[in-house]
Amino acid sequence: MPRALVISAPASGTGKTTLTLALARAFGDRGIAVQCFKSGPDYIDPAFHAAATGRVSVNIDSWAMPRETIDALVARGRDADLVLAEGSMGLFDGVAVPGRSGSGASADIAEMMGWPVLLVLDPAGQAQTAAAVAAGLRDFRPGVRIAGVVLNRVASPRHEDLIRRAMAGVNIPVLGALPRHAPIALPERHLGLVQAEELHRLNELIGEAARLVAERVDLDALLALAGNATGFAKLNPSDKGRITPPGQRIALARDAAFSFIYPHIIEGWRAAGAEIMPFSPLADEGPNGNADVAWLPGGYPELHAGRLAANDDFRNRLRVFSETRPVHGECGGYMVLGAGLVDKEGMRHAMTGLLGLETSFARRQMHLGYRKAELRSPMPGLPAGAQLRGHEFHYAIILVQPDAPLASVRDANGADVVETGSRRGNVTGTFFHLIAEDR
Incomplete structure (x- = not known):
């Protein structure tokens, strides 16, 4: 069975997409087959996922989709070694009135599938408070398990040390820290990231990000914390939710x-x-x-x-x-x-x-x-x-x-x-x- 993680954060703009791409490529460089998904409605991120992994990434959406459709889409990851599901917005952010199988929050997918969460934290302007944020997310909803955190845009070694000590105090593993001025950001546009096919250096950018992550994130510990996604054994990729084509x-x-x-x-x-x-x-x-x-x-x-x-x-x-x-x-x-x-x-x-x-x-x-x-x-x-x-x-x-x-x-x-x-x-x-x- 593959291992699986949901990559989420307290808010948008923390670097979830860049970290997802970097991890996918870094594990791929180790010979590990990675299948990505995107929680929630988003056209652009899945195309980047595909560029990083060579496998089609699809959206899974708890507000719009019934559970059986989500299961059918997730089943495509059964032959992978590792599943990385990129969240949207903050971990628990969704709508007030639930839809088909949830509110649209990334936490819905994490709990539904039993996948642990890797938090991406941007600790700009804070130190020990970052641990309080992580602990609050860990304890907010039973059934959602926080595997650990990666710190993004850390200002200095001292800044990192303060946060690591605080995280140890609340028993949350820090799996890595990326510097504030790491040159791996992707360009953006008014609806989100620029489309993957528009970036001529995309493969090179993903490769640079993967090398940085391989140096600064404990990939072995992350893989161990991912655990086994045993639910894949019950999923049948032929049970697709029916979609009516508009014509032949x-x-x-x-x-x-x-x-x-x-x-x-x-x-x-x-x-x-x-x-x-x-x-x-x-x-x-x-x-x-x-x-x-x-x-x-x-x-x-x-x-x-x-x-x-x-x-x-x-x-x-x-x-x-x-x-x-x-x-x-x-x-x-x-x-x-x-x-x-x-x-x-x-x-x-x-x-x-x-x-x-x-x-x-x-x-x-x-x-x-x-x-x-x-x-x-x-x-x-x-x-x-x-x-x-x-x-x-x-x-x-x-x-x-x-x-x-x-x-x-x-x-x-x-x-x-x-x-x-x-x-x-x-x-x-x-x-x-x-x-x-x-x-």
Whole structure:
């Protein structure tokens, strides 16, 4: 059976992703097969995980997914030697109203799977208090076990010594300490980290981080504390939660502007017998004429709005396609299906015009959170009345949303949200990203 750890922290921004990548590569360099997962909704981190391990990483989400779906996704780690599940936000951070199998907190996954937690602590501006924080996390929720901590961004040897002594006093192992100015940080963007495929030196950066971690983290002790993940023996990878494909042959927009779709969604479509037919709007390509549905995921179309507006072949071919077959867009894809997009400089770019939606980044406003939707009318592969779970994360504001609403959408607490999505003829779109069907 593989060993397993959840890598979490008291808060966002402590270095969870960098440490996860460094550990994955450092153990891989030792010949240990590592399988990564990401707790919660996140498109970008799993791509970095895959770059570090050579294995596809998928999201596991206790708010959106029932236990059987989580088990089915986790089962892919049965043939690994070590599982590293990167958490999101702080260890116990989730929503107030539980979802399918929890609140969305990383602690849900740790307790559900019986995986111990490796805490990443950034002790800037504190010393012994870091031990109090770690002890508080250890004692907060029965069933969640803290294996130890790695200190990130330590100021000096004296600073490290103070914290180590305090941690010893509360019986929490310190497995390593990384210096404050270690040159292993990854660049960021407004929705999180820059996408993995955009970093030409990514492999080199991960290698540098792995070498630093191998020098300053006790990998043998960490592996011993991971313990055996005995629950894998009961998991069957064939028991996948069913995901309804939007069609038999799916023309899927895939490039730097359209990359936010969860691997488990694509795998679920393929498992149901669907064929994926990628095309690149940035390369001025339209959907394959043999496809029976076109799907435009989210991504960063606002960074490529001028280019998309100038790609007449893409726009014309998508318009012709939509006259006889369904087209759906999520978040960024939804914006591109609209009439226009205003970039952060205030310049309007004409989009495909298949929907009347107008959006703007000139005055940014964060829209973030889980979403539960009930379809008012059909969308590709799903009938009116279908219940869906997903999440929304963007900084665009709606200027105009004139078409018929696609769904009644509520947040995790049950409050209505104005981003209802739209429908016009064969074209549909939503601001929320689909994670799972609510059965």
